[in-house]
Amino acid sequence: MVPALALASAAGGADPAPERIQPFAGAPIALLVDLSSGQVLFSREADRRFMPASITKVMTAFLAFELMEEGKLSPGQSYAMSEHAYREWHGKGSRMFLDRGEPVTVETLLLGIASVSANDASVVLAEGAAGSVDNWVSMMNAKAREIGMTDSHFGTPNGWMDEGRTFTTANDLAILAREMIARHPDLYRFYFGREGMSYRGIAQANHDPITGRVEGADGIKTGFTNQAGYGFLGSAERDGRRLIMVAATAPTPRDRNDASIALMEWGFDAFDTRALYPRGGYVGEALVQEGARGTVPLVAAGPIHATYPRGAEITPRLTIRYDGPLQAPLREGERVAELEIAVEGAPPSRVPLLAGQAVEEANGWQRLVNGVVGMFR
Incomplete structure (x- = not known):
């Protein structure tokens, strides 16, 4: 569990001024952590379980980074979309518009996952790297246990609705972000924080609400389904100080985006740090x-x-x-x-x-x- 520091809490302590806390209200679940000190700056319902939707893809990316580090996966490897994956995913949700039998490198698949939340790329990577989606999901859950995500479970590689089998908490997502950035800083910088990508002549934008709007922001991942609402796991770094934030179960994208920007700006503005x-x-x-x-x-x-x-x-x-x-x-x-x-x-x-x-x-x-x-x- 992320160390809890009551510098600011929705339940008490040194709360933000009312005019600053109001923009956070759009996200029923909210968490802000300073990774450089381990301190929690703001927490609301951080242990409450929720469906992460496409934020699930951060675990898929992290698992891929771990396999790269172990020499079991290479960015230059190519995998092709199976007939089964094509029938299931070629027209479902956000995607790269991958075609059956088309070889695609791991690097391109990961860029699609991180930048445009590609459901199809997540499945192709899972099948190619682990032999099946089930094998990949088992590896996701084992990795979650290894890094201390004690209140999370994954049922898919992309967060598509699965009757609640996939769930997490804000605290667990902060752990995931911390481990990914700490263990794989170069891979994180390469794959995350892009404005979007173009593949097969189709240009798509990243829906990250803070990159390009908050100084130092560089990702990480949005999520949305009708069941989950709107969520975001984000990060920004200024002067060697990195913040991680979670905003989840917001009713509208504007609520999520406003809460995300406000949390980050408040985290940098309301606190001093000593190196x-x-x-x-x-x-x-x-x-x-x-x-x-x-x-x-x-x-x-x-x-x-x-x-x-x-x-x-x-x-x-x-x-x-x-x-x-x-x-x-x-x-x-x-x-x-x-x-x-x-x-x-x-x-x-x-x-x-x-x-x-x-x-x-x-x-x-x-x-x-x-x-x-x-x-x-």
Whole structure:
């Protein structure tokens, strides 16, 4: 679950001024998280389950990014639309107008998914990469469990109506966005935040309500069905500070769009930040057990800030947290600890820390030396 910080909450705490909170009202479910500090700036019904509609495609994109990282999927691979997929999806909802038997690269499919919410591209990617839609959906749900989306389930790769089998929460979507951007920043920047795309001579626009309207906005994904209403998972970055927002179950696209823009602008305007560490900056050390060395440097996974209401005087308390000692071997860049940031008057939040270098398992001599050193700690 995203750490809950009551800097601003619909239920109490340091609420936004009435003239600023009113535009949020169009989204019954709303969440705003500062990823650089882990702090929740605004939360309304963030644990309430809802149908994400096409926001589901963010999980499909994230799963594809993970497979690329593992060398199991390549942007240059091509998949063709099966006869079954064509009959089911060639005329259903938002699409790229893919034709049966037409080879399309993974890169093009992902651009269609991220930019124009292509239902057909999602199915072609699922069938091609996993052998079947069912296999792909199983992989989506396994990945959701792995990253901590404990209150979500996926029944399709594209979010098409499935009698409620696909559901999520705002908190879980914030986790998904955080993991996608943190693990795959280059892929995120390449595929998301585009104005649209043209394929087979058909130009289509991206319906993202904040990119091009909110400074620093770069995605992520809208969603709509008659059952789900209008929703949006969005992100923007300014001066190294990245916000993630969710607006869901809005009755009209204007309600969703107004709430999304207002949340983002308020998040940047109403809060100050204090830069603590740059991406990759050294934060501290963690003890290592049975390693070639007894400690491992800890570095920031991304820029780390402390966030607080504008004008407030704060001195954040910083504590490194991990289950230790850590067990060797450790990979460089592996997430092994968290930095807890405590701001007076609010619960602490946490951001991830990575191993700054690899630590191999100790040989016999190193184990002996470590044992002697450990006696004097």
